[in-house]
Amino acid sequence: MFELSFAEENYLKAIYHLSADGKRQVNTNAIAERLETRPASVSDMIRKLSEKGVVTYVKYQGVNITEVGKKKALWVIRKHRLWEVFLVNKLNFHWDEVHDIAEQLEHIRSSLLISRLDEFLEFPKFDPHGDPIPNAEGIMSSNPMTILSELPIGKTAELVSMKDTGAVFLNYLDRTGLKIGSKINIVDKMEFDGSMEIMVDQDKTMSISKQVSDNLLVITE
Amino acid sequence: MFELSFAEENYLKAIYHLSADGKRQVNTNAIAERLETRPASVSDMIRKLSEKGVVTYVKYQGVNITEVGKKKALWVIRKHRLWEVFLVNKLNFHWDEVHDIAEQLEHIRSSLLISRLDEFLEFPKFDPHGDPIPNAEGIMSSNPMTILSELPIGKTAELVSMKDTGAVFLNYLDRTGLKIGSKINIVDKMEFDGSMEIMVDQDKTMSISKQVSDNLLVITE
DNA sequence: CGGAATTTTTAGATTAACCTAAATTTTTAT
DNA sequence: ATAAAAATTTAGGTTAATCTAAAAATTCCG
Ligand SMILES: [Mn+2]
Ligand SMILES: [Mn+2]
Ligand SMILES: [Mn+2]
Ligand SMILES: [Mn+2]
Numbered sequence A, B: 001m002f003e004l005s006f007a008e009e010n011y012l013k014a015i016y017h018l019s020a021d022g023k024r025q026v027n028t029n030a031i032a033e034r035l036e037t038r039p040a041s042v043s044d045m046i047r048k049l050s051e052k053g054v055v056t057y058v059k060y061q062g063v064n065i066t067e068v069g070k071k072k073a074l075w076v077i078r079k080h081r082l083w084e085v086f087l088v089n090k091l092n093f094h095w096d097e098v099h100d101i102a103e104q105l106e107h108i109r110s111s112l113l114i115s116r117l118d119e120f121l122e123f124p125k126f127d128p129h130g131d132p133i134p135n136a137e138g139i140m141s142s143n144p145m146t147i148l149s150e151l152p153i154g155k156t157a158e159l160v161s162m163k164d165t166g167a168v169f170l171n172y173l174d175r176t177g178l179k180i181g182s183k184i185n186i187v188d189k190m191e192f193d194g195s196m197e198i199m200v201d202q203d204k205t206m207s208i209s210k211q212v213s214d215n216l217l218v219i220t221e
Numbered sequence C: 001c002g003g004a005a006t007t008t009t010t011a012g013a014t015t016a017a018c019c020t021a022a023a024t025t026t027t028t029a030t
Numbered sequence D: 001a002t003a004a005a006a007a008t009t010t011a012g013g014t015t016a017a018t019c020t021a022a023a024a025a026t027t028c029c030g
Helices: A006-020 A028-035 A039-051 A067-090 A099-105 A111-120 A167-176 B006-020 B028-035 B039-051 B067-090 B099-105 B111-120 B167-176
Strands: A055-057 A063-065 A156-162 A183-189 A196-200 A204-208 A216-220 B055-057 B063-065 B156-162 B183-189 B196-200 B204-208 B216-220
Touching: A006 A028, A006 A039, A006 A063, A006 A067, A028 A039, A039 A055, A039 A063, A063 A067, A067 A099, A067 A111, A156 A167, B006 B028, B006 B039, B006 B063, B006 B067, B028 B039, B039 B055, B039 B063, B063 B067, B067 B099, B067 B111, B156 B167
Parallel strands: none
Antiparallel strands: A055 A063, A156 A183, A156 A216, A183 A196, A196 A204, B055 B063, B156 B183, B156 B216, B183 B196, B196 B204
C-alpha cells in the first residue's frame, strides 16, 4: 500500500468530511476554505490525489472520493479519534482542548501502535465529542444516539455525548463521575418528576434529574 | 520562542548527540552519516541553523551547538524518551521496538501534552533503554548507574537498565515483574551465594541470584 | 438568451529539504 | 614541503506544497 504525505492526508480527510453529508461532488472552494488554503493550491493537490487513485475528478466538476480514498481517510479519522480519547481519558484533558493535538497525532504511522492504543483505551466506540470511531476495517457504529431520558427501565446504554456542553453541566458531570464511555443501567424512573435512578459502570447507583437525562446522549446495544 | 521544523529538530538532535561525547567540533560528514543524508545537504542546513542561532559555525571547521540549541535538542530528547516510556509501560511494547515510533512522536508540539504525559507516567527519570530523561528545564540525572549486586543491605534503588539484554534474561524479568522504574529495597544479602532478598515497589519480596543482580543497573537517591 | 458574477484552473514564483557534480579547503603522508 | 587524499562547500537541479495574478469555464439572472 502506498503512503500519503501529511498534506495529502489532510486533504483527503477534508474531502471525506465534506462529502460525508451525503453530497457527492465536493467543490474546490469548499476544500480551500476548510483547509485555509487557496483554491489554486487545491486544484494542484486534487490532480495529484486523482493520479494516486484516491479521488476521481473531472475538471471544473468537483471531486469524488474513491473507495480506496475513503479507506485512507477513515484510517486517519480512526487515529485522530482514538488519540482524542487517550488525551481526555488518560491525560485528563478537556474534550474541547484536544483537537489540535490530535491533528498532529493522527499522522503518526504505525498500525501496531494504534491497535495497542485501542486496546489500552478498552476499545472505545466514540470519541470525546460523541463521534464514532471507525474500527480497523474502517467501519463505524451507525447505531443512532438516543436521549437517555427516553429509555425505559431496565435498559443498559453507553454514554457517548452531551447535548449541553456548557461548563456548568460538564462540571456537574465531572463531580458525578459520569463520562463518555460510562455504562449506564436504568434502575428506576420516577413518574412524579421524571428523575431516574441509574447504576454507573456496574458500580455505584445515583439519582439524576430529568434535566440531566435530557442532556445525555447514549447508544444501546 | 521560534519553532524548528522536523528536519531542523533532527539535525539539532544529531549534533547534540555527536557533541555530547565531550567532543567540541562536530564534523559535517559525521552528521551526514548519522542522518543518512549527503554532506552537501548538511552544509546547507548548518548555515540555516547558525542563522537561527542554535549552532555556531566556521566554514570548514565544524559546528558547535549553542546553549539555545542545546535547550532545543534536550526538549526533543525529553519528548522522545517520555514517549518511549509510554510505549513500553502503558502499551506493552518491548524496549527494542519503540525507537522508530518515538522518532515520530518526538516532534509533536505541545508542552502541556508533555507535562501531562510526564505526570501520567509518574515522572520517570530514565527511558526503557536506561537513558536519563531531561526535565522541563533540560536538566537530566547525572546520577551514575551502579550494579545492584554492589549495593549494601538497606539501600533503596531504582531499576534503570539491564546489562544483559538477551531475550532469556528479559523473559525472566517479565515473569518476576521487575521492570525499568521499579523501586528495589535490599532486604538481605546472603554471603554464601551472593543472592539477595529484595522488596519490589514496597509490595512483594523475592529472592534473586547474584547472576541476576549483576545484570541490573540501578540508581540510588 | 447572453452578459455578469462566480468558480476553477493555469502560469509563473517561492521556500524547504533534498540531491549530484564540481570546486575549494584542510589534512595526511611521503 | 608538497602532492595526494579526504572533507567540505558551492553551483545548479528536483520535488512537494504553497502562493498571486491572470485566464478559462460554469453558473446565475434580468
Ligand atoms: Mn478532533
Ligand atoms: Mn473528535
Ligand atoms: Mn530512541
Ligand atoms: Mn531511548
